[in-house]
Every structure is written in structure tokens, then in C-alpha cells.
Amino acid sequence: MxxxxxxxxxxxxxxxxxxxxxxxxxxxxxxxxxxxxYSDVGGIGQFDDFEQFGLPETRGGIENMTAVDSSAYAPVYFAFDSYSVASGENSKVRMVASNLQSNRGQAVILQGHTDERGSREYNIALGERRALAVREVLISMGISPDRIQTLSYGEELPAVAGSDESAYSLNRRVEFQLMQ
Amino acid sequence: MKTVFVLFVTSLIFQSVFAQSRIQISRQGSADSSFDFSGFSTDSGAGARFFSGLRKNLTMPSQFSEAPPSSADFRVLGSARSSGGQVEVTVQVADRGQGQRRFGKRYSVAENQVEGLARLISDEITETLTGRPGFASKRILFVGQRAGSRGKDVYAMYPDGGGMVQLTRDDSVVLAPKWAPDGNTFVYTSFHRGFPDVYLQRLQPAGRKVVSSSSGMNSGGAVSPDGRKIALILSREGRPELYVKDLSSGRTTRLTRTAMSAKSSPSWSPNGKEIVFVSGHQGIPNLYVIGVNGGELRRITRGGGENLSPHWGPNGLIAFTRRREGRYAIAVLNPNNGDMRFVSPADADYEDPSWAADGFHLAASRTIRGQSAIYLLDMEGKAAKSLLQGQGKWYMPSFRL
Structure with missing residues (x-):
């Protein structure tokens, strides 16, 4: 009514x-x-601070650093709907940790990805959770949290095209992008 | 010269009684009333465009059907003709039985406004005859990726396919545009600065602002029914959690604190007191409900495969994506008694449902062989009509309520 x-x-x-x-x-x-x-009743908060394209500083400046060739560091792969870093994948994380320990000026972006199943929005969260899991492993290896940034693309940037398990297993991954 | 005169409006006597009975009838068996359009005359230009739009919108699936004069329930009478740059439009709807007039209006509009007028009149007729609001004049937001383009942007169109417009120029990963209740603003997630941030974009006057750009993931933006708060999924504390941000004070409150789970897609209850969202607590994503002041989580989906993308409609029902026999399907759930039914066909993957203003129809994405289109469904599973397909991928619709 x-x-x-x-x-x-x-x-x-x-x-x-x-x-x-x-x-x-x-x-x-x-x-x-x-x-x-579009002239309905009701408003939505204060719009006085609307700006057209200028955006505030975020993420500790990592977006202003320069990407370093990171092709030597293999992605960490995951099981379906899982964000646990399998023990067999730990050596890949350790390589990155060693590099960060010897290059004090570097930081790392952990890029989380999923396969194409599930909703695009949920997959952003799942990819983020995977990146955060790798972050926890890096922290446990002695890397300072402020040198690590997470970036989940969900299912948006598959490494391999295709809709079968062989493609899916290569798409469920966290990639390392070193920055300096 | 865009003068509009509403010259006369029919008597609304008995309309409320009529409307009440129509709600029950149309809820049980939709599309059970039919129109005869043979009594409407037009010129060959803007008048014909008006008539085509009116007819198309009134006969959307599970709205009304078309029938010959001998058997139609209602007759649409009147005319639409151009005259000196203006289009004169008269529309009447009469009962077939006693010939009683149910609707009658006359307008004079500019030629470029006939499509919009047809949508408005379609909605007025729908509401007069069924008691349900129409949705012809309610725009649908969605994500589009034009063929040959890598980036994505937010677009909008009317359900009849007209008025398509590109609303963002991000050319990046873009997700989940959702109308705010004012209908002039929407919230969405964009990667155009490299990381997933949540933005509010206003249509008139045009402008955009960042709602959330903290470290890690910012996603899942959904404005509360009173327009004062926004639900978000943020990972700034080390794991994805559900937050509510007050748009006036900027204060952000975390509602959930759960170990080891991905969360997404919050949607507000109609009274703004609860939020439904997705959480993959034991791997498989399910729907959970939490009060806006926090408290206990209530899991509302059981069994089956994944449960994703809930939209809590103004009718109190939650539409969502559920995995069924290897495909994604749209299900409708009553959160109070657990009743659930599927409303999409089994011929493709249907995802990301959004209720229409009538609380009966839904928009959803339909994907088959990698191609996504925007479809219209209804809660009885009778309608499945393409609203936009081809020349790109179109998905994640949000229907203006």
C-alpha cells in the first residue's frame, strides 16, 4: 500500500x-x-564534495612505483573454490621473499585471479582472498606488510582461454608483480 | 515548444477495487489480459513510432497479450499524429464487456519525445489495470564490453531497448553498477585507476566521487533504501568483510568478522534493517543475512551448489543465482519461510538477477558460449525475453525501482 x-x-x-x-x-x-x-524524492548524502576526475591518494604510493620484470617468479596455483596456499607452492613464495629481503627498495603487488565459474563479483573477493593468503605467507617469512599490496581481478584476466579444467587450473592463481 | 498538456484524466472511480482484484489474478496467472490495438490510428512518422512503442511495452512478456477484437479483454483506442512539429496523442483503454473507459489521456509532445511518452503511458495503463507499477520507463544499468574492446563500461537503456547510453568512460574492469534509490545516482566498482575502487556517479548534473579506495579490495557497493548509507566489501583489515559507510559522516563500520571467507554482493532488505550477502565460508558460497548493527549471521541457503548475487526486492523476496545441474539459474527465495523456486529456463546460464519495479519481473544476464545478453524474466518462470544482445557482452543488470 x-x-x-x-x-x-x-x-x-x-x-x-x-x-x-x-x-x-x-x-x-x-x-x-x-x-x-530522474527527479524522484530523496537524496543520497552530501554531494558538495563531488569532483569530476581528481581522486585521493591511496595505497601507500605503490601505484606510483615502477613495475619490475617479474617473469622469474611463477604464479601460485589454487584448487577450485580454495584460497589455501598448498605446501608445494611455498617455494614460489619463498623466492619472492628472498628477493624482497635483498632489494629493500622493492615492494610487491599480489594479483589474485579465479577461473570463470561463479559470479564476477564473488570472484573478485575469492581472488582477493587468495592474494591475502599469499600475503600472510610472505609476512610469515618476515616481509613487512607495508611492502605488500593485494589486487584481485577475479575472473576478468584469465591466463588461458577455455572452459575446461586444464584452463581453469591455470587461471586460479596469484601472480607476483614487483615494484620499485 | 515542448509543451505538454494533460487535458483530461478519466475518473478513477472503482479503480482501487479493480486494482486489488487484479493483483491477485495477475500474481496467479500473468499475461491473462489481452489488448486489441486495431482501434488506434497513426500517421506514418512520429505517430507510428509512438504507437509502436506503446504496443511493444504493453505486450512485454507477462504483461499483456494481444488478441483480436472478438476476444480481447481491453480495447486501445485513440490516435497519434504530427502537426506542426508537435505530436498530438490521445489514448483510451476501454473494457470489452461494458465498454467502460478505464483510462483516457491526451498529450501534445515534441516528435523526439514520443518514445518516452509511450513508456510513461504504458506504465500508467499497467498500473491502472493491474495495480502493479509498470517498468517501461525504468532504466536498466548494466556492464557492457563492446565487441573488439578489452575494457568495460557502465551503460543504461530502457527495457524496450531504446535510449541506450554509455555512462562511464573507464575502459577498464568495471563491475556491478547498482541504482541508488534516488534514481539519479548509481554505485559501481571500477579498476580504472588500477585497483578496485567503489564510486558513486550522478547523472544530472554529471559527476562522480570515490566512495571507497582503501588498500586492497573495495567492491560490492549498495546504497541503503533511505539513501544514507552504503554497504561495501572491503579487505583493508586483511580479509574481505562487510562494512556499512555513512554517506554524511563518512564513518565506516565493519559488520562481519569471520575467519577465512570471501564475501561479496550485499543487498539491503526493503526496510533497511538487514543485509543479505554472499560468503564462501566452507568453500561453497552461500547467502547470509545480518542486521545493519551487526550481530549473528543467519544462513538462508541450504544444499545445492553455489549461491550468488542476491537482490532483495521491494516485495520482500530475494532473487539470486544458484547452481543447478551444472548451470547457473535464477532462484527466488522467501527468507521468512525458506520457500524457493527457480524462475529461469535451463537453456543457458542465467546470473545476476535484479527485480523490476513491479516485484514480478526481473532482469538478468544470460550467457551461452561466452556471449552474454540482458534478459527479462518473471517470477513464475514464464518470460524469457532478450532485451539486449549481440555486438558485445552485456551483463550485471540493475533495474531502476
Missing amino acids: KFTARLSLRLLLLSLLLLGSACRRKQGGEGAISDSM
Whole structure:
């Protein structure tokens, strides 16, 4: 009932707006009808601080560092729907830890990926969870958390095309991108 | 010259009684009322475009059907003709039985407004005859990846396929655009700065601002029904958790604290007191409900495969993606009694449902052989109509309520 009442109110507002724009003889854009469709009641917080493209600083400046060739470091692979780092994958993480220990000016972005199954949004979280799991292994090996950033692409950037398990198993991965 | 006159409106006597009975009928058997359009006349230009739009929108699946004059429940009468740059439109809807007039309006609009007018009148007729709001004038947001392009952006269109517009220029990974209740703002996740950040974008006047760009993942933005808060999934404390950010004060509160689970896709209950979201606690993702002030998690999906992408509709029902026999399907769940049913066909993967304003139809993505399209479904599983397909991948729709 409330919903219907709200809708009636909106139709009323809509009619008023139609008449209003008629009086002002508004030109351009999508016209009076379209304008009125987006003039619903209710707001959403403060918009005074809206900015067109300028964005605040984030992530400790790692985005301003330069990518280092990281092809020597193999991705860590995962089982389906899993974010546990298998013990057989630990040696890959250890190579990265050793490198970070001998190159104090470097940091690392852990890029998490999933296979294509599941929702795109859930896969962002799953890939993030995988990157965070590798991060925990790196921290346990003595790397400072502030030198590690996680970046999950979910299923958006598969390493291998295809919809079978051989492709899936290569796509469930965390890649290392060293920065300096 | 874009003058619009609403010259006369029919009497609304008996409409509420009529509407009440129609809700029950249409909930039991949709598309059970039919129109005869043969009494409507047009010119060959803008008037014909108006009529085509009206007819298309009224006869969307599980709205109304078309029938010959002898058997149609309602007759659509009137005309649409251009005259000196303006289009004069008269629309009446009459009962077949007693010939009683249910709807009657007259308009004068510019030629480039006839499509919009057809959507508005379709919605008015739908609400007058069924008691349910129409959705013809409600835009659908979605993610698009044009053929040959690597990047993605947010687009919008009307359900009849008209008015398609590209709303962002990120050309990057873009996810989950969702309308805010004001209908002038939407929230989405974009990688255009390299990392997943959550943005609010306003249509008029155009502008965008960052909602969340903390370390790690920022995703899952969903604005509360009162427009004051936004639900988010953030990993800044070391694991993905559900947060609520107050849009006025900027204060961010963590609602969940769970070891070892990926979370995504929060959606607010109609009264704004609870949030449903996805959590993969033991590997398989399920739906959980939590109060906006935190507290105990309540798991609301059992058995089956993965459960993803919930949308808690204004009708109180939760539509979501559920794995069924090797495919993704759209299911509708009553969170109060656990009743659940599938509403999508088994011919492809259907994902990411979004309720329409009538609480009866849904938009969803349909994927087959790597190609994604936007489809219209209904909660009785009768409708499955393509709204947009081809020339790219189109997915993750959000229907304006």
C-alpha cells in the first residue's frame, strides 16, 4: 500500500514536472520527460564534495612505483573454490621473499585471479582472498606488510582461454608483480 | 515548444477495487489480459513510432497479450499524429464487456519525445489495470564490453531497448553498477585507476566521487533504501568483510568478522534493517543475512551448489543465482519461510538477477558460449525475453525501482 502511495506521489510529481518544464520551455538534453523520470524524492548524502576526475591518494604510493620484470617468479596455483596456499607452492613464495629481503627498495603487488565459474563479483573477493593468503605467507617469512599490496581481478584476466579444467587450473592463481 | 498538456484524466472511480482484484489474478496467472490495438490510428512518422512503442511495452512478456477484437479483454483506442512539429496523442483503454473507459489521456509532445511518452503511458495503463507499477520507463544499468574492446563500461537503456547510453568512460574492469534509490545516482566498482575502487556517479548534473579506495579490495557497493548509507566489501583489515559507510559522516563500520571467507554482493532488505550477502565460508558460497548493527549471521541457503548475487526486492523476496545441474539459474527465495523456486529456463546460464519495479519481473544476464545478453524474466518462470544482445557482452543488470 505504501509502495502504491509512493508511486502515486511520484506520478503526481511527474505531472507537475512535466508542466513545470513546459512552462520553462526547457531545451536540450533528453527533454522534459526524461528529466522528470530522474527527479524522484530523496537524496543520497552530501554531494558538495563531488569532483569530476581528481581522486585521493591511496595505497601507500605503490601505484606510483615502477613495475619490475617479474617473469622469474611463477604464479601460485589454487584448487577450485580454495584460497589455501598448498605446501608445494611455498617455494614460489619463498623466492619472492628472498628477493624482497635483498632489494629493500622493492615492494610487491599480489594479483589474485579465479577461473570463470561463479559470479564476477564473488570472484573478485575469492581472488582477493587468495592474494591475502599469499600475503600472510610472505609476512610469515618476515616481509613487512607495508611492502605488500593485494589486487584481485577475479575472473576478468584469465591466463588461458577455455572452459575446461586444464584452463581453469591455470587461471586460479596469484601472480607476483614487483615494484620499485 | 515542448509543451505538454494533460487535458483530461478519466475518473478513477472503482479503480482501487479493480486494482486489488487484479493483483491477485495477475500474481496467479500473468499475461491473462489481452489488448486489441486495431482501434488506434497513426500517421506514418512520429505517430507510428509512438504507437509502436506503446504496443511493444504493453505486450512485454507477462504483461499483456494481444488478441483480436472478438476476444480481447481491453480495447486501445485513440490516435497519434504530427502537426506542426508537435505530436498530438490521445489514448483510451476501454473494457470489452461494458465498454467502460478505464483510462483516457491526451498529450501534445515534441516528435523526439514520443518514445518516452509511450513508456510513461504504458506504465500508467499497467498500473491502472493491474495495480502493479509498470517498468517501461525504468532504466536498466548494466556492464557492457563492446565487441573488439578489452575494457568495460557502465551503460543504461530502457527495457524496450531504446535510449541506450554509455555512462562511464573507464575502459577498464568495471563491475556491478547498482541504482541508488534516488534514481539519479548509481554505485559501481571500477579498476580504472588500477585497483578496485567503489564510486558513486550522478547523472544530472554529471559527476562522480570515490566512495571507497582503501588498500586492497573495495567492491560490492549498495546504497541503503533511505539513501544514507552504503554497504561495501572491503579487505583493508586483511580479509574481505562487510562494512556499512555513512554517506554524511563518512564513518565506516565493519559488520562481519569471520575467519577465512570471501564475501561479496550485499543487498539491503526493503526496510533497511538487514543485509543479505554472499560468503564462501566452507568453500561453497552461500547467502547470509545480518542486521545493519551487526550481530549473528543467519544462513538462508541450504544444499545445492553455489549461491550468488542476491537482490532483495521491494516485495520482500530475494532473487539470486544458484547452481543447478551444472548451470547457473535464477532462484527466488522467501527468507521468512525458506520457500524457493527457480524462475529461469535451463537453456543457458542465467546470473545476476535484479527485480523490476513491479516485484514480478526481473532482469538478468544470460550467457551461452561466452556471449552474454540482458534478459527479462518473471517470477513464475514464464518470460524469457532478450532485451539486449549481440555486438558485445552485456551483463550485471540493475533495474531502476
